[in-house]
Amino acid sequence: MSVGKVFHPGISSNHSDDSPYSWSIPPYHPSSEKYENTKTCRGQDGELHANLVCPVDVADVPEGTLPDKQSTERAIYLLEKMKMSARPFFLAVGYHKPHIPFRYPKEFQKLYPLENITLAPDPQVPAGLPPVAYNPWMDVRQREDVQALNVSVPYDPIPADFQRKIRQSYFASVSYLDTQVGHLLSALDDLHLASSTIIAFTSDHGWSLGEHGEWAKYSNFDVTTRVPLMFYVPGRTALLPEAGEKLFPYIDPFDSISELMEPGRQAEEVVELVSLFPTLAGLAGLQVPPRCPVPSFHVELCREGQNLLKHFQLPDLEEDSDLRGNPRKSIAYSQYPRPADTPQWNSDKPSLKDIKIMGYSIRTVDYRYTVWVGFSPEEFLANFSDVHAGELYFVDSDPLQDRNVYNDSQGGELPPLWMP
Numbered sequence: 025m026s027v028g029k030v031f032h033p034g035i036s037s038n039h040s041d042d043s044p045y046s047w048s049i050p051p052y053h054p055s056s057e058k059y060e061n062t063k064t065c066r067g068q069d070g071e072l073h074a075n076l077v078c079p080v081d082v083a084d085v086p087e088g089t090l091p092d093k094q095s096t097e098r099a100i101y102l103l104e105k106m107k108m109s110a111r112p113f114f115l116a117v118g119y120h121k122p123h124i125p126f127r128y129p130k131e132f133q134k135l136y137p138l139e140n141i142t143l144a145p146d147p148q149v150p151a152g153l154p155p156v157a158y159n160p161w162m163d164v165r166q167r168e169d170v171q172a173l174n175v176s177v178p179y180d181p182i183p184a185d186f187q188r189k190i191r192q193s194y195f196a197s198v199s200y201l202d203t204q205v206g207h208l209l210s211a212l213d214d215l216h217l218a219s220s221t222i223i224a225f226t227s228d229h230g231w232s233l234g235e236h237g238e239w240a241k242y243s244n245f246d247v248t249t250r251v252p253l254m255f256y257v258p259g260r261t262a263l264l265p266e267a268g269e270k271l272f273p274y275i276d277p278f279d280s281i282s283e284l285m286e287p288g289r290q291a292e293e294v295v296e297l298v299s300l301f302p303t304l305a306g307l308a309g310l311q312v313p314p315r316c317p318v319p320s321f322h323v324e325l326c327r328e329g330q331n332l333l334k335h336f337q338l339p340d341l342e343e344d345s346d347l348r349g350n351p352r353k354s355i356a357y358s359q360y361p362r363p364a365d366t367p368q369w370n371s372d373k374p375s376l377k378d379i380k381i382m383g384y385s386i387r388t389v390d391y392r393y394t395v396w397v398g399f400s401p402e403e404f405l406a407n408f409s410d411v412h413a414g415e416l417y418f419v420d421s422d423p424l425q426d427r428n429v430y431n432d433s434q435g436g437e438l439p440p441l442w443m444p
Contacts, residue, residue, distance in 0.1 A: 025049060025114070025116070026051035026116050027051070027099045028054060028095035028099075029119065029120055030118035031046065031051070052095070054094035054095050054098070059087075064078070064085050065077075065078035065080065066080070066081075074167060076169055076170050079128060080129065080130055081130060095204070096204045100208065107216075119205075121197040122231070124164065124240070126197045128197045131278070132199050136196055138188055141188040141191050141195075142188075142191075143188065144234030147234045148237055150236055153236065154414070154428075155366045156364075158179075158236075158243075159241070160178035160371055161238060162177075162373075163240060163372065165177070177369075182239070190234075191234070194231070194233055203277060205225070206274045218270075218272060219258050221258065222258070224255050225255075226300070227252055229249065229251060230246075235424065236426070244392070244394050244415075245392075246387070246392065249356075249385075254288065261289070293335075294354055294356045294388060295330070296329055298329035299331070299332050300329070305327075313326050314327075355386050356386070356387045357385070358385045358387070359383060360383045362374065362381040362396070376401050382396070382397060382406050383395070390420070391416065391419060393414075393415070396413040397412060398410035415428050415430050
């Protein structure tokens with residue numbers, strides 16, 4: 025079952041939701057999501073605008089609700105149905121926030137007073153950043169409140185006071201999302217499903233909040249490619265609750281005396297989201313499909329990524345034998361396309377036919393290494409002999425990735441670029 029923004033709606037999914045292949049019933053989309061980018065933000069002039077920063081009074085918005093609230097309600101309804109049927113289930117719940125616009129209940133601003141909001145630690149465009157690597161955050165510029173700032177394209181910074189408003193609303197949106205997740209997990213307790221349900225919490229990408237002079241995503245930096253990845257496995261990552269005890273008690277963010285939950289174990293290993301499928305399959309006791317061959321267009325079922333079962337203290341289940349000793353297992357890949365070597369109006373979202381350059385990036389525990397090379401959109405092929413620019417950042421000495429030492433290393437040995 026699918027609820028909300030799971031398989032990206034619109035052109036990215038060919039308007040299909042990957043249905044019916046992935047889902048037993050039609051995916052659910054909240055009715056109020058059609059208002060996300062409309063004029064529903066009350067400005068200082070008293071008029072409605074399509075703004076980036078959009079705290080709202082929920083009672084005043086169309087339908088008197090927000091998409092993520094509707095998704096939580098629908099997900100809990102489906103959990104109640106599954107409880108009654110006693111059947112195994114897979115429920116994917118995709119929330120909109122903190123995706124832009126930052127349209128959220130205005131009371132969450134109180135959690136982050138504007139006078140306490142700091143700017144990004146590295147708000148300047150790094151001197152050594154290749155122009156092809158810079159994202160000009162065009163979707164942010166299209167919002168009415170950002171347009172009113174008259175910030176020139178591509179490198180002019182957003183005024184500091186408005187940067188603080190953006191960061192405040194991002195943090196508030198995250199806390200609003202936290203409450204929705206909290207209600208959903210609390211429902212698992214109420215329905216006595218917490219002791220028999222595996223939970224994975226993750227995201228699709230990060231978001232620059234002024235780092236490197238950038239906003240939004242559309243790059244290969246850590247700040248936009250790293251995501252949260254948390255698992256709860258009954259009896260493995262936490263003790264099973266005693267009778268009448270709640271494993272996921274709802275914590276009200278506005279209650280200053282609420283006790284925080286005990287933190288879980290943290291793993292420092294570099295992993296990829298393609299590992300979700302084999303990991304969840306293994307945790308559920310299902311057969312993990314074989315790795316995909318090259319090419320894999322006509323294979324009925326295969327998978328990429330590695331099985332992360334070793335992190336769940338499961339001595340009876342081994343990690344993939346075909347990944348032992350494979351240098352790719354400790355590398356996370358990302359890539360992003362560009363239409364040109366310099367920032368363009370379509371640099372962030374080029375159509376396939378306009379892609380001329382592809383930035384391929386690998387992240388290990390020690391470094392991030394990116395090369396921007398020529399790309400053929402007709403053949404889906406990269407030309408690694410046609411290098412337009414490169415980036416190399418070392419984690420220990422430059423954790424924010426502000427000092428590109430790629431050109432300094434051209435006389436020496438570069439880290440290996442393992443391509444799948």
